[in-house]
Amino acid sequence: MSEELWQAVDDFAEGVLIGDDPVLDEALAASARSGLPQIAVTASQGRFLNLLLRIHGARRVLELGTLGGYSTVWMGRALPADGRIVTLELDPGYAEVARENLRRAGLEEKVEVRVGPALASLAALRQAGGEPFDVVFIDADKQRTPEYFLEALELVRPGGLIVADNVVRGGAVADPHSEDAGARGMRRFMEIAGASGRVTATTIQTVGAKGYDGFTLALVEP
Ligand code: SAH
Numbered sequence: 001m002s003e004e005l006w007q008a009v010d011d012f013a014e015g016v017l018i019g020d021d022p023v024l025d026e027a028l029a030a031s032a033r034s035g036l037p038q039i040a041v042t043a044s045q046g047r048f049l050n051l052l053l054r055i056h057g058a059r060r061v062l063e064l065g066t067l068g069g070y071s072t073v074w075m076g077r078a079l080p081a082d083g084r085i086v087t088l089e090l091d092p093g094y095a096e097v098a099r100e101n102l103r104r105a106g107l108e109e110k111v112e113v114r115v116g117p118a119l120a121s122l123a124a125l126r127q128a129g130g131e132p133f134d135v136v137f138i139d140a141d142k143q144r145t146p147e148y149f150l151e152a153l154e155l156v157r158p159g160g161l162i163v164a165d166n167v168v169r170g171g172a173v174a175d176p177h178s179e180d181a182g183a184r185g186m187r188r189f190m191e192i193a194g195a196s197g198r199v200t201a202t203t204i205q206t207v208g209a210k211g212y213d214g215f216t217l218a219l220v221e222p
């Protein structure tokens, strides 16, 4: 099995199930032109997030790690008319690219891009005491995922979902001595989630155009 084969399957499945999408294609092209790293979710993963939000009836979504807003567009399209996404991004230049991509997608009214370190933005959200979120998508700096998960638990409603991306890291997560700070973070995140008694969670390994990785899905128990 090879990365080329995983890519070919994504190409086939995306071709027949998703098709061309000028707004999303331009979001990726604009991100590449602005020099953003090409690490957004794939179209298949974006569609998966979109479906998850619709199955869950999500109205309020919190995203950590906006990049160019590609995953944000996929999720924003799943929301009802009064739905809202708050998405957190460290880099002001990336946030500007995301705002333009979201504007082109007609989502500027539904999405607020907040610039700054996610931990500071999360503390501010907690302080503000707004309505809880239905879904939190954690996709920022991988080594801080344990802290992000604990903050997410405070901001999501009972019965809400927490999804963490890039938890497998080519399998490095299984190595307790990994030198990859991200992999160690994901190990710790899963340990904390498992021991918390607050969520029912599972990790699904994935292959595809982005190689070998995976995500964790956690349902917050009442
Ligand atoms: N969700 C995006 C990909 C996000 S990539 C998508 O799939 O389309 C990870 C993002 O997290 C990058 O844009 C990076 O700048 C951002 N990031 C890294 N450290 C951060 C921090 N401490 N706070 C907020 N965002 C951070």
Ligand code: DHB
Binding pocket: 039, 040, 041, 065, 139, 140, 165, 166
């Ligand atoms: C990487 C991949 C991602 O999906 C992400 O959100 C952040 C980083 C990476 O491959 O480095």
Ligand code: MG
Binding pocket: 039, 040, 041, 139, 165, 166
């Ligand atoms: Mg990711």
